[in-house]
Amino acid sequence: MTAPNWLYENFETAGSAIGFRVNAKLDEVQSPFQKIEIYESTDWGNVMLIDGAMMVTTRDNFLYHEMMSHPALFTHAAPKTVVIIGGGDCGTLREVLRHPGVEKAVQCDIDEQVTRMAEKYFPELCESNGDPRAEILFDDGIAYMANCAPGSVDIVIVDSTDPVGPAEGLFNKAFFESCHRALKDDGILVQQSESPLVLLELIQAMRAEMGKAGFTTFQTLPFPQPCYPTGWWSCTLARKGQGFDFREADARAKPFETLYYTADIHKGAQSLPPFVAKALGES
């Protein structure tokens, strides 16, 4: 490869592509589950791809990791036990552990190589891995949730790749039933839910599966994310029965810094654009 060159991800599902200008390929490993590649980009720091899909860049991952964690943690009344399924780059774990009230955060990613690559090329995402509250497992997240003690978890965050390949089983009723059983009555499930512009059908289908598993209230929060297709992404929160009472005062007084998340950004994300609200039956 003659540097610099352009590295593209063609997202066939949506007919759109994203790309970064890169200087060099730094690493590649074929794990038992997927191919992981690391590139050095000219403007976005390091870039991790899994099976050809952009996963993380040094420059923009804060958007995703902050929005996958803080909205849920500032909605639950007092989250103490958090389980992250997937999330092998450890960025979501780091954000979860910024909350002093969290007593235990389990990260269960099937692929140890993702974490090994993150430790080497995204060390800042792994800076809380040694926190005594953190438990890092390399195991099947589906089995982990199925075997989780009922009513033992406050928040489950499903920080997965797209719903194909290893992550396919993280988007269906059986998995969501395990999450439902593992959560306490006031627990919250969070799932990354793809682009609200082009994958509304996926969000609808995912909410339907969550509904079959017993979840009754949903909240989809959009946010910008340049390294994912369309540059516009979302997470979806699900609860067993209660609404989503945002602890706004606590969010305003949060004892840690963020680059994207604020109480106002959180509130703003709760107002869906009409075309999204309509598709999700919320208008």
Place this chain on the structure above:
Amino acid sequence: MTAPNWLYENFETAGSAIGFRVNAKLDEVQSPFQKIEIYESTDWGNVMLIDGAMMVTTRDNFLYHEMMSHPALFTHAAPKTVVIIGGGDCGTLREVLRHPGVEKAVQCDIDEQVTRMAEKYFPELCESNGDPRAEILFDDGIAYMANCAPGSVDIVIVDSTDPVGPAEGLFNKAFFESCHRALKDDGILVQQSESPLVLLELIQAMRAEMGKAGFTTFQTLPFPQPCYPTGWWSCTLARKGQGFDFREADARAKPFETLYYTADIHKGAQSLPPFVAKALGES
């Protein structure tokens, strides 16, 4: 070209790229000012490129056009006279004319070919071109603003391409001085202001030039826009002295439909992420 194929825009300034899967090239014209190309995409409708940069897709242009118009029109107390510099695809004009209080909307784009291509390939954007309140000029926007009667305009919307080539002169003090003079005392200038993630320096520089021209208060509103680099874009509003009193009740009661813009989306966009607020000196 063997269809379908992938069409990319490499955005050198930010080291990032966007692309669409296309079936066919429908048209191309080299105007005296720039090269305009039209492609039929597989999932995004038609796509217009100017000098290789993605300008409009059928599917996602509503985001940009709604945010370039409605926030300013629902901030000004009673906008009657609106001037659009650039905007040759007529999408911003259409949105401006949705406001019943607008008595006159002038669109001045230097390149007639952009409008001719829009009429043919994006007819829905041109559906208000026959409105008796609309005046469509093909002329130099810099000269138009320089010759505009002082204190005659309520809102100037600069709906331009990137600040290189034909649009370069739309981002400097001289042009902003013309806008300042043409605007009434309570007038508002709106400028598309590129990506808040990677072009904060451009927004800072643009605000500085606006400041030298006499504008004193600014408001940068981010919004998603998949067909522009990083998928995250912004517009910046500038006023002579007053703040930005949002006519929230009027926005809630607006007599027209939108796909993205709502009073709540408008309010949400006013809360900048900390890293943007800090860079713009607003934190």
